[in-house]
Amino acid sequence: MLSAFNDAFSLLETLDANLLGIVLLSLQVSLTALLVGCLLGMPLGAFIAIQNFPGRQGLIVVLNSLMGVPTVIVGVVIYLLLSRSGPLGDLNWLFTPKGMILAQSVLTTPLIAALTRQIIEDGWRIHGETMSALRLPIVAKLKWLVWDCRFSLSIALLAGFARAISEVGAVMIVGGNIDRVTRTMTTAIALETSKGDLALALALGLVLLGVVLLANLMTSIIKSFAERRYG
Amino acid sequence: MDKDLMIDLNNIVIHRDERDILSISAQIPRQGITAVIGPNGSGKTTLLKLLHGAIEADSGTYKPGSTDLESALVLHHTPLIKASVRTNMAIVKDSLGKYKITEDDIDQALASVGLTHLKNQSALKLSAGERQRLSLARAKCQRPKMILLDEPTANLDPSTTEQVEAIIQQMANDGCGVIFTSHHLGQVQALADRIVFLNEGVCLESRNTRDFFEQPQTEQAKKFIARELGWK
Numbered sequence: 001m002l003s004a005f006n007d008a009f010s011l012l013e014t015l016d017a018n019l020l021g022i023v024l025l026s027l028q029v030s031l032t033a034l035l036v037g038c039l040l041g042m043p044l045g046a047f048i049a050i051q052n053f054p055g056r057q058g059l060i061v062v063l064n065s066l067m068g069v070p071t072v073i074v075g076v077v078i079y080l081l082l083s084r085s086g087p088l089g090d091l092n093w094l095f096t097p098k099g100m101i102l103a104q105s106v107l108t109t110p111l112i113a114a115l116t117r118q119i120i121e122d123g124w125r126i127h128g129e130t131m132s133a134l135r136l137p138i139v140a141k142l143k144w145l146v147w148d149c150r151f152s153l154s155i156a157l158l159a160g161f162a163r164a165i166s167e168v169g170a171v172m173i174v175g176g177n178i179d180r181v182t183r184t185m186t187t188a189i190a191l192e193t194s195k196g197d198l199a200l201a202l203a204l205g206l207v208l209l210g211v212v213l214l215a216n217l218m219t220s221i222i223k224s225f226a227e228r229r230y231g
Numbered sequence: 232m233d234k235d236l237m238i239d240l241n242n243i244v245i246h247r248d249e250r251d252i253l254s255i256s257a258q259i260p261r262q263g264i265t266a267v268i269g270p271n272g273s274g275k276t277t278l279l280k281l282l283h284g285a286i287e288a289d290s291g292t293y294k295p296g297s298t299d300l301e302s303a304l305v306l307h308h309t310p311l312i313k314a315s316v317r318t319n320m321a322i323v324k325d326s327l328g329k330y331k332i333t334e335d336d337i338d339q340a341l342a343s344v345g346l347t348h349l350k351n352q353s354a355l356k357l358s359a360g361e362r363q364r365l366s367l368a369r370a371k372c373q374r375p376k377m378i379l380l381d382e383p384t385a386n387l388d389p390s391t392t393e394q395v396e397a398i399i400q401q402m403a404n405d406g407c408g409v410i411f412t413s414h415h416l417g418q419v420q421a422l423a424d425r426i427v428f429l430n431e432g433v434c435l436e437s438r439n440t441r442d443f444f445e446q447p448q449t450e451q452a453k454k455f456i457a458r459e460l461g462w463k
């Protein structure tokens with residue numbers, strides 16, 4: 001076990017090309033899925049937070065449920081959609097990073113939307129009457145609520161990123177874990193562990209842990225800066 | 232008084248939680264300073280929100296409507312967003328008003344309430360008085376013909392109260408009609424030209440200030456004045 005750790009650190013020290021490629025692909029896929037999740041999930045969550053419409057409660061229940069949907073189920077659904085006979089088969093995204101981004105976006109969007117809805121709804125309780133008194137149109141209300149809650153919303157971003165970077169089920173099914181094409185940190189860890197190559201699995205695990213810790217650290221620094229600056 | 236210079240409330244009823252929280256027929260001047268007074272829960276804030284168009288009446292009419300009134304409403308509790316004073320001012324640039332609000336308008340409004348030196352400071356670090364001045368500056372930016380103020384000096388110390396009263400008086404002198412609610416009858420006597428007295432959602436008196444305090448016409452008004460002035 002000790003030698004596996006030594007080999008893992010050695011891979012990290014030498015910036016092994018294989019390891020680096022896997023890490024970069026993981027970050028590329030997960031950060032893009034996070035971006036998509038933000039672009040879709042934040043406006044959706046903010047809209048649900050401040051608007052009353054028929055079926056709103058039902059939509060909230062669906063979003064909250066989707067936060068915890070198993071990643072393999074998302075993987076299977078996206079697989080069926082992207083497969084040659086599926087409705088999105090013409091895109092040829094199956095077993096490509098684009099397909100993996102789509103699958104992870106399906107995971108990040110409802111999570112970010114649900115957390116955004118909760119955070120913005122709390123903000124709306126505080127600012128709603130004032131914003132209405134100022135006669136702000138709905139887009140402006142959303143803009144200023146998101147701005148007011150921006151530091152709390154960083155938690156939603158962090159959760160979305162953690163959901164994407166750490167999942168294995170969806171990218172394994174949709175990406176196929178193809179060497180140097182669709183192999184991410186999590187799928188590589190699963191494969192290398194089953195093969196007995198613990199060094200690479202451990203090295204990737206350490207990088208994954210470091211990435212998540214770094215994201216947490218940055219969120220924490222931003223929040224404490226904000227509290228000092230804006231009270 | 233000229234009918235065009237009055238807000239004419241005709242059989243307005245606002246019903247909430249199985250009771251009428253406002254049931255009013257009255258005329259309120261669009262110029263000068265009018266104080267809306269009455270016990271807690273008498274419908275003062277509801278009346279301001281109605282005039283501003285923030286809530287609708289269940290029945291009855293009032294003229295001019297909230298759109299023609301071109302009002303700005305400053306609520307009793309005005310939370311500010313986590314940003315600088317200037318950013319909090321910039322919010323009004325997005326409001327659905329008749330005028331396009333510029334950066335110069337914001338600078339002038341901040342200067343008029345004496346907050347220029349704090350414009351880059353976090354709004355959440357302002358004192359209660361500074362927050363109220365910021366809210367008034369925001370309202371001024373909207374260039375309203377009428378400003379509606381809900382207890383503008385509640386919880387302020389005497390010195391800050393004087394500053395806010397001076398701003399209100401200045402706005403009235405500049406031709407902006409002012410309607411404000413208050414529990415501070417000394418302030419009402421000093422500032423208001425006219426009184427609207429509400430009790431349990433009903434307008435019992437609408438008269439000039441001196442007449443109201445010297446010869447209140449209803450028992451409720453007499454008791455209210457005695458209680459409030461005695462308590463003070």
